[in-house]
Amino acid sequence: PPSTEYQAENATISQGAVESNHAGFTGTGFVNFDNVVGSSVEFTVDAAAGERRLTLRFANGTTADRPMDLTVNGTAVQGVSFPGTGAWTTWVETTLTVSLTAGPNTIRLTSTTANGGPNLDRITLA
Ligand code: GCU
Secondary structure, three states, X not given: OOOEEEEHHHOEEEOEEEEOOOOOXXXXXXXXXXXXXOOEXXXXXXXXXXXEEEEEEEEOOOOXXXXXEXXXXXXXXXXEOOOOOOOOOOOEEEEEEXXXXXXXXXXXXXXXXXXXXXXXXXXXXX
C-alpha cells in the first residue's frame, strides 16, 4: 500500500510551537518542542492492523542527542534517538517498526531530557 504522511504541524502539540524559519521542511512548517522534559506531539493515524514502518523526519542543529519516548495507543514502545544532524536546515529520517491496530491509533513522542526534542517535520507510515 502507499505510504501516508502526517505533518507534525497538524498534530496535537503540547509544549511546542509550529515554526518555519529553518528551510527544508515539508508541508507548512515543523514542530519546535519546548526545551523541557515532557514536551510532546501526538498523531492520530488510521491503519490496518499489523507491523508498519514508521519514519520520522527531523533536524537537530546541536551536537547532543534529543531522545524522545515513543508510545503507541498509550503504551510505551521504545526510546528514539534524534542525534545532531549538523544544522537546523539539515533534515534526516530515522525509521523503526511499530505494531498498529485496525482503525485509529495514537502515536506520541515525548521529550525525555531538558533539551526537549529535535525539530520534527513529519512522520510517514508505510
Ligand atoms: C534554536 C533553533 C530552533 C530549535 C532550538 C532548540 O533556537 O532556531 O529551531 O528548536 O534552537 O535548541 O531546540
